[in-house]
Amino acid sequence: MATQQMPKVQGHVRDRVGTRHALRLRQQGRMPAVIYGHQESPLPIWLELSEIDHLLHAHTHLLEVAIDNKAQPCLIKDVQWDHLGSHIIHVDLARVDLTEKVTVTVELDFTGDPIGLKESGAFLEHARTQIKIRCLATQIPDKIRVDLSNLGVGQFLAVKDLQLPQGVSAAEDPETILAAIHVAVAEEVAPAPAAAVTEPEVIGKKEAAEEEPAEEKPEKKAEKSK
Amino acid sequence: MALMPKRVKFRKQQRGKMRGVATRGNYVAFGDYGLQCLDLGWLSAKQIEAGRVAATHFLQREGKIYVRVFPDKPYTKKPLETRMGKGKAEPEYWVARVKPGTVLFEIAGVPSSVAKQALIRVAHKMPFKCRFIERRHA
Numbered sequence: 001m002a003t004q005q006m007p008k009v010q011g012h013v014r015d016r017v018g019t020r021h022a023l024r025l026r027q028q029g030r031m032p033a034v035i036y037g038h039q040e041s042p043l044p045i046w047l048e049l050s051e052i053d054h055l056l057h058a059h060t061h062l063l064e065v066a067i068d069n070k071a072q073p074c075l076i077k078d079v080q081w082d083h084l085g086s087h088i089i090h091v092d093l094a095r096v097d098l099t100e101k102v103t104v105t106v107e108l109d110f111t112g113d114p115i116g117l118k119e120s121g122a123f124l125e126h127a128r129t130q131i132k133i134r135c136l137a138t139q140i141p142d143k144i145r146v147d148l149s150n151l152g153v154g155q156f157l158a159v160k161d162l163q164l165p166q167g168v169s170a171a172e173d174p175e176t177i178l179a180a181i182h183v184a185v186a187e188e189v190a191p192a193p194a195a196a197v198t199e200p201e202v203i204g205k206k207e208a209a210e211e212e213p214a215e216e217k218p219e220k221k222a223e224k225s226k
Numbered sequence: 227m228a229l230m231p232k233r234v235k236f237r238k239q240q241r242g243k244m245r246g247v248a249t250r251g252n253y254v255a256f257g258d259y260g261l262q263c264l265d266l267g268w269l270s271a272k273q274i275e276a277g278r279v280a281a282t283h284f285l286q287r288e289g290k291i292y293v294r295v296f297p298d299k300p301y302t303k304k305p306l307e308t309r310m311g312k313g314k315a316e317p318e319y320w321v322a323r324v325k326p327g328t329v330l331f332e333i334a335g336v337p338s339s340v341a342k343q344a345l346i347r348v349a350h351k352m353p354f355k356c357r358f359i360e361r362r363h364a
Contacts, residue, residue: 059363083247083327084262085362107363121287123335126258129361184287199317201233 007060009051011035011067014044026089035065035074037095043067047091056088061104061140065093073098075137096137103171104140105130108178112149116181119153128178131159132171139167148179156180228271229297230320238302238314244268248327254361256292257332259341265354268321269330271297277331277348284344289335295322324354 014021014032022032031049036042045067055063056079064071078092096102108129116122131144144164151157160174244266254260261277263269274293281291297320304315324330331348333341342358349356 057363081253081362083249083252083325084264085253085327085359123289125290125334129363182290184290199237200231202237203233203235 006062006064006073007055008064008066008071009047009055011045011047011065013067014046017044022090031088031091033091033093035067035072035093035095038097040095052091053088056091059107059142061106062096062137063093073137075102075104098137100137101134102137102140103132103134105132106141107143109143109145110148110179111145112147114148114151114181116151116153116155119183121184122153122181123184124148124151125180125182126178127156127180128176131162131178133164133168134171135168139165141165141168146178151179151181153181153183228275228320229293230271231298234300237300237317239300242299242323244323246325248325251294251329252327254329254332254359255294257290257334258361259334259338259345260294260329260332260359260361261345261348261352261356262359263324263328263330263352263354263356264326266325267354268299268301269295269297269324269353270301271320271322273351273353274322274330276351280347280351281331281333281344284347285333285336285340288340289333292332292334294329294332295324297322299323329359330356 011033014025025032025046026049029049030046031052033045033047033052034042035045045065047065056076061076063074063076065074073096074093075096076091077094079088080090080092081087082089108126108131110124110126114124117124133141133144135141144162146157146162148157156177157179158174159170159172159176159178162170162178164170246266248263252262274295274297278291278293285291299321300317301319301321302315303318304310330352331345333344336344338360345356345358349358
């Protein structure tokens with residue numbers, strides 16, 4: 001469980017907000033963040049990158065943010081990455097009451113060697129690698145283990161088949177498929193069409209082409225007779 | 227056969243500007259490993275097909291390949307030895323707009339080392355600098 005030792009980080013209120021100020025913060029080794037929720041006004045803050053970065057990479061969901069000697073538990077709501085997905089550039093933190101139920105996304109940890117993978121050409125498809133769960137803020141699991149060892153070819157594992165820890169319920173459709181075993185099918189060589197399509201159909205072009213000649217013909221005939 | 231749209235609203239398009247970074251389609255969404263583009267430009271349908279064939283040939287029916295880009299922009303070209311003018315030329319081929327960060331291909335169902343070797347082969351077919359990436363965790 002993530003809450004056995006709630007990590008603490010020091011937050012500092014940001015006086016100036018905006019792209020350029022956020023950029024300057026990042027250049028100084030700080031990470032811009034925002035705290036919101038519980039019907040209080042949003043508070044732009046910054047955190048030390050060295051403190052928060054490893055927590056975000058370690059699947060942390062809950063942390064305690066101290067601002068002006070006042071600590072408050074916060075849930076990591078959203079993480080923004082740069083365009084290459086290399087660095088985290090911003091964090092959204094939501095104020096949370098430790099006795100309330102929250103909806104969070106947790107990682108699925110697939111274990112076991114599925115029996116279906118012994119067949120040639122079979123491969124395991126992870127339709128989902130995360131799942132939304134609902135539980136107390138103090139009971140958020142780091143990962144949810146999923147045993148795939150009994151999965152055969154053509155079989156799948158759905159949300160309803162998951163064995164969730166006590167007090168945790170899935171916040172998704174029970175029929176949602178999490179993992180399945182398929183057999184790769186050799187690509188069929190499609191027979192070449194009689195007339196190879198080289199251009200796509202233009203929307204609305206056919207109708208106009210059909211209507212125009214019918215209207216133009218009488219005028220042309222009238223002109224010729226003159 | 228190379229990819230192209232089935233229906234379009236207009237046969238020809240203006241060239242447009244190439245700028246910015248990928249704000250969508252810039253993470254591994256379907257597979258476990260991906261090939262991420264680090265440059266900016268147009269990727270033709272032929273080049274996409276060449277990459278797909280290279281990966282399919284290397285994987286030999288193992289795993290699954292996802293092509294994350296689609297060529298939806300027509301590229302027009304005037305015939306050789308033609309004088310300038312006389313309107314915009316006919317579409318020659320189709321291209322996909324690619325920005326730094328765009329994930330071009332993804333692979334699922336194979337070990338990391340195999341996926342890396344396959345995607346390196348794909349990268350050689352691409353007209354851009356590319357890199358191998360893994361699925362990002364929550």
